[in-house]
Amino acid sequence: MEAIPDEKTYTIQQVAEEMDISAHTLRYYEKIGLLQSIQRRENGRRVYIEKDLGWVYWLKLLRSSGMSISTMKRYVEITRVGDHTMDERCAILEEHRNHLRANIEQLQICLEKINQKVEFYRGYEMEPMKKNGRSRK
């Protein structure tokens, strides 16, 4: 699979440290099919190459942006089978992007309301008069 003869390789611990992910999680991701074709030494130990680190990076990014494991699995699987799945890959990312945008927007609204509350408390500290009601909607 690899054409490059002397590519830099990594042990599971090295990947864990470099990519800031636990070795447990790396094995877990491989087991459930998120990381595929991780090479092994003769003794069975995992050998990671740059391409694998690239995947770890990308998977971490998708996870941390809220994509579910099952969606990531779908993405990985169709990426594996060839270039003819570009359309669906794109569609998955676009849908995720929409969720993400909505999510960010929602969080920004929350942030504003929390800010308002903090300011209310700050005002109260200055001048404790009467507690006013909460507004909603």
Next chain:
Amino acid sequence: MEAIPDEKTYTIQQVAEEMDISAHTLRYYEKIGLLQSIQRRENGRRVYIEKDLGWVYWLKLLRSSGMSISTMKRYVEITRVGDHTMDERCAILEEHRNHLRANIEQLQICLEKINQKVEFYRGYEMEPMKKNGRSRK
């Protein structure tokens, strides 16, 4: 506890619908102490008033912005005991706000990278030449 004589009241289902939260979750929140002093009818059924809806709204907001149940509990408990806990309440909100801001920033970075990927796919669809590598860091 209530001075207003004819305040509008709500059943658990009405609250569930109006606030878009399940009746199960309302009971659960009450059980774990997030919703306090919900009144009851003679037959034991819950009666919610505006103030309670205000709390539901606020709790939903905190949850959806990523505050943990246990932090919300702390917030609720100190709010209950009186105005001398304003400082701690404010501190809780400020810390949460910091997390939230960091979180939003992180998500925006993710969004950008996903956008880049989408654009790469789009470019590929136009002109499928050679698959390039993933960049990281």
Next chain:
DNA sequence: GTAAACCTTAGAGCGCACTTTAAGTCAAGG
């Protein structure tokens, strides 16, 4: 009257994403 709809409780179950455990293999250092 009686069936359907809605409420109550305590407690069990679930889905997700890990995280840990147990039991074993292997390689290097002293």
Next chain:
DNA sequence: CCTTGACTTAAAGTGCGCTCTAAGGTTTAC
């Protein structure tokens, strides 16, 4: 040789935040 420590596996366990179930009580509509 023996210990140490990093690795392997399958499988069990964990924590969170609900979500559902079971068994029963009450209210409303016909």
